[in-house]
Amino acid sequence: MQIKLNIQKIIPFLLMAFFSMHASMDFTAVDIQIASYALLALMLIGGFFLFYKIIREKTIAKHDLIFFLFVTIIAISSFIHGTDAKNWLYVSIDILLIRLAFYFYNSQIKYLILGLAFGFNIGLFAQLHQLITQPQMWLVPEAEKEITTYILGGNYNQMGLRILIALVVNFLCLKISKAFYFLLIPSILACVSIPVMVGSMTAATCIILFLLLCLIPSAYFRRTSVKILFFFIALFQILVCFSGKGIEHNEFAVWFVEDVLDKDITFTYRTHMWDSALRIIAESPLLGYGFPDKDWYLAHMTSFAIGPHNILLATLIYGGIIAFAIYLFLLMRSLINVASVHNFHGDCLLAAISISCLMMLMEVYPIPLVFCILTLADYYPQLNAQLTPQDES
Structure with a gap:
């Protein structure tokens, strides 16, 4: 009985450790290709193990069928248009790995959280070690850099969401034990230092904004601030991103971007990318x-x-209006679930989702990472219910 109980704790921990390391770390940056293949193999084994559980137990959550529909729509579109169906298969397994792990081990959510914390923190501190031991990656001008590939996502622009999730799971670990303050404090320092060192001011600003939102002492003002941020994000998406280069002909949008945001009207040529995307x-x-x-x-x-x-x-490029509608539904569902719990850690998750949406106005991060933070929000009510005051000691 004791062995069986331990397995029920070890398996969810390992599944999420494999997922988080595979989703966050790029071992080609340090020429350890074998580690990249090993993590891919472990991720595939974990995915097939969970598919086997579906077949054996003949059960699956209704809302997880929506995730299956999302990955299936994009897979079908990939085959029709001859795009990268093979890599989408790997992405799909990553997505379903985290969803099915939380479904089958929903009574052991804290071990899933600990597994995520283990993997994302390894990536976080490995990146900090890379920067400290190779100062030429950040102390020299961008044009003179010989090494531009980073452990935490390859390109420095891809670090933002990985750093944010590492920070979020460390906050959630505080619900398991206050001893995790010994991990949270150095992780906060690393999460702020890394984007500053590599020159990703967007990521650094967003991480600091997330911390400021979490530090608001009043729960009412904390949630109100998050709502205001969501309103700003929606306004920016509609007025700016969905306008593409057309923003240059909209007097209100030009005023909003140049006078209110004090930004270049093209956002470093992003309006060209948005316009090109809208046309295709x-x-x-x-x-x-x-x-x-x-x-x-x-x-x-x-x-x-x-x-x-x-x-x-x-999302519109990947799966058209169908995938777009599914993504918005999943986003809203996660927000409603986490907002149903009124406490500090739930508010931190709400703030994290708002910050991730803010960053994703300007960047596209791997879909498994996006769905990772939505899954944490989905299952937060269960995590909160499982952690009694005795557990939080």
Whole structure:
């Protein structure tokens, strides 16, 4: 009985440790390709294990069927349009791994959280170690850098969401034990230092904003601030991102961007990327184009950069209006679930989702990471209910 009980704790921990390390770390940055293949293999084994549990137990949560529909729509579109169906298969397994792990081990959620904390913190501190031991990665001008590939996501622009999730799971670990303050404090320092060192001011600003939202002492003002931020994000998405280069002809939008936000009207050529994305979306609005690779983006969109640099436009490219509607539904469902619990850690998760949406106005992060933070919000009511005052000692 004791062995069986321990297995019920070890398996969810390992599943989430494999997921978080695979989703957050790029071992090609340090020339350890074997580690990358090993993590991919462990992730696939974990995914097949959970699929086996579905077949054996003949059960699955109704809301997880929506995730299956999301990955299936994009897979079908990938096959139809000849885009990167193979890599989308790996992405799909990552997505379903975290969803099914939380479903089958929902009575052991704290071990799932501990597994996520283990993996994301390894990535976080490995990145800090890389920067400390190789100062040429951040002390020299960008044009003179010889090494530009980072452990935490490859490109420095991809660090933001990984750092945010690492911070969030460390906050959630405080519900398990106050001893995790010994991990939280150095992780906060690392989460702020890393984007500053590599020059990602967007990530640094967003991480500091997240911490400031969490530090608001009044629960009412904390939630009100998050609501205001969501309103700003929606306004920006509609007035700016969905306008593309057309923003330059909208007097109100020009005033909003240049005078209120004090930003370049093109947002470092992002308006060109958004405009290019809107034009290609209009040619296949229902199913999109599947999961594009770099060559597809260069052939079909602007060459200023790779991809649309906006999560909603990316979703429309991947799976058209159908995938877009599913994503919005899943986002709203997660927000409603976490908002149903009125406490500090729930408010931190709400703040984290708002900050992730803010960052994804300008960037596209891997979908498994996006769904990771939504899954944490989905299951937060159960995590909160499981952690009695005795557990929180």
